[in-house]
Each structure stands twice: as structure tokens, then as C-alpha cells.
Amino acid sequence: MPQELYKAINPVDYLSYAETLISDDQTCCQRTAADRAYYAAFLFWRNKLATKYPELRSVTDAKVHKIVCEKLKIEIGSLANDLRILRDARNEATYNTDLIYLSDNGRACHINYMISAAKKLIGCSTNKL
Template identity: 35%
Template sequence: MSFDWEQYLTLAEELSRRSTTPANLEARQRTAISRAYYAAFVSARNYLRDYKKLPIPQTAEAHRDVAQQFRLNAETSNQTIADNLRRLRLYRNQADYTDKFPGLTATTEIVLELSKEVISILESLR
């Protein structure tokens, strides 16, 4: 049975809300951002691979290539996916690689909404 990548979004939502200490909250929120990104990214990648039959590299370039494939289609829904994936990746990189993250709580909520929107649009395209 294949992994349901959208479960990362469910996990991200849970992680963003449960905490016992400020340090624990920051770790949870950073992880939530990362998992929400991957929920959207892999769902988009799999849509391109499974429904559009496009070859997607299994390298780091896939992150750029997936967003670019949606950017090539002028339809609003595809542009929204491309924009959201770009923003999600920037936030994920910030969460994973920077020592300080001003506005983390607000960004976590934004990321969850962006990821939900990508997944919702993909479901409507199937």
C-alpha cells in the first residue's frame, strides 16, 4: 500500500498545536512547516507523475521542476499551485536552516493554509 502523503499535513496540523514548553513549541512549529511543505510537494509531484505522465527527477531538482511544471500552465489553479509551492519551499528552508525565525507562529498557520489549498486544488484536478 502506498503512503498517503497528505497525512503529513494532518501531522503538521497536530504538531503546530500541541506543546508543553516554548522550545518544544518552536521545534513542533518548524517541523509542522517542513511536513506541510512535503504534503503539498509530494502530492503535486505525484499528480504530475500519475495523471499527467510527466517524468519527475528523483533528485533535489524535483522541487524546482514540479513548481515549474505547474507554472507552465496558464490556468489560475495551476498558477496558484506553483506560487504556493514556491512560498512553501521558502518557508520550509527557513524552518529547516535558520537559527532565528521571527513570526514563526503566524508563518506556521500560513503554511498550513497554503498546503491545504494545494491539496484541495489537486483533488479538483483529478
């Protein structure tokens, strides 16, 4: 029997972790919180959508982000744009190591907005799928 490496995780736990991280004003905590907020919403919906679109389980490269957004738009409409906005903001926080200003390029979002948007995306799932 293979050795257990990581336990299963509920993607919503990433959102709780993001909320914990934002209480620390260190840059690495704020940027990690942005990353976790996005992945909470993305993984939540990827898993939920995979029940209707099982092919999502087999996509393991970066294309999965676009596919999830496309399927999510079919299921919940324009609210799916929030996931794309979160991804853009997450990419900015993760990959841009320079000082980031809110108005730099329209992609950066405040961490409180990101957490709120992730909660909204996760919360809207109650009657979907």
C-alpha cells in the same frame, strides 16, 4: 522477498501530522510542522503530476522541486507560486537554526499560513489533471 522497511503513505497524512504538531509550542514541533506542511503539498502534486509527466518519478535530486513547480504552473497557473513560497518558508524553518522573525528576509511564513496554503494547494486539485 525483501523486508518491508516503510509502508506507503498518502502525502496528505503529512498535513494532518503538521496540524497535530502545531498544538505543541515547542520550537522543534513548529519547525517540523512547517516541513510536513510543505512536503504534504509538494509530494501530493509530484505524485499527481507524475501521471501526466512520468519523468518526474525518475528525478530524485533537489531539481525535482523546481520541476514540480514548473509543471504545476502549467496545470494550475499562478496558484503554483504558493508551492514555491511554501518551499522557501520550509527551507527557512529547517535550515536556519537562529531565531527567525517574520520580517527577517521575506521567506519565513507563520505555520498557520503554511498549513492553510498547503490545504489550498491540495484542495484545488479536484478538477485538475
